Amino acid sequence: MSRAHVHIGEVATRTGLSHRTIRYYEEMGLLTPSARTEGGFRLYGEADIERLLLVKPMKPMGFSVEEMRQLVDALDVLADADASAADASAARTQLDAIHEDALTRVAELQEATARAEAFTQQLTQLSSPAAEH
Template identity: 75%
Template sequence: MSESEPHVQIGEVVSRTGLSHRTLRYYEEMGLLTPSSRTDGGFRLYGEADIERLLLITPMKPLGFSIEEMRQLVDALDVLGDPTADAADATCARAQVDAIRDDAVTKVTELKEATARAESFTHQLAQLSLPAPPEAH
């Protein structure tokens, strides 16, 4: 990251991503995110690329992806963004990204099907003719 690129502190990242401070620190511990720099006082500073990375991986958790799968994606994207990466590494990284994308498509399809079944169920419940509850004495 260049020094001229703006950096923001963790509070701004929380505001822009909807993630908690705790989640950001956990993602840092797990190797998913590294602050671009730190202030003299040690506060984490993030750039646009860091925020974009977070916005990319944030939907993975609700889809059931593991931290390891998230790490595989960001590692593969790092390789693809590295102009010095060799062709074999880039090919492997591309395959990793494609596999995760295919997995995401499958997971979204399954969620859509589950949502349709749930909506059908609630519609069926709404159509039931239930007897009136007994009167209280």
């Protein structure tokens, strides 16, 4: 095994994702192991780990696996020096759309957090001894 490649357990440790999630993302086309051992075990490189760390926050933000795939596909096209100008332009448009969607989702999460904080403050006031009078 090359020092540049690690087994799935190391990837799980470094990304905080379970083995099952990593395998699922592989099945869904978000990730392809960079190499395999002679015994067929998956091996991952730094780029694979970086890809997982990029898509990891998308799930709790409500992005679907298909949207995650659109992101990684767009990034793959943009990283491909042989990609046509039209493909690169379409990938840039896709990346920009995902970025805008993420900004919208962050704003919505911030609003939801503010409402939750206001609610907990109300509960604090209701449960304080002064509120019992």
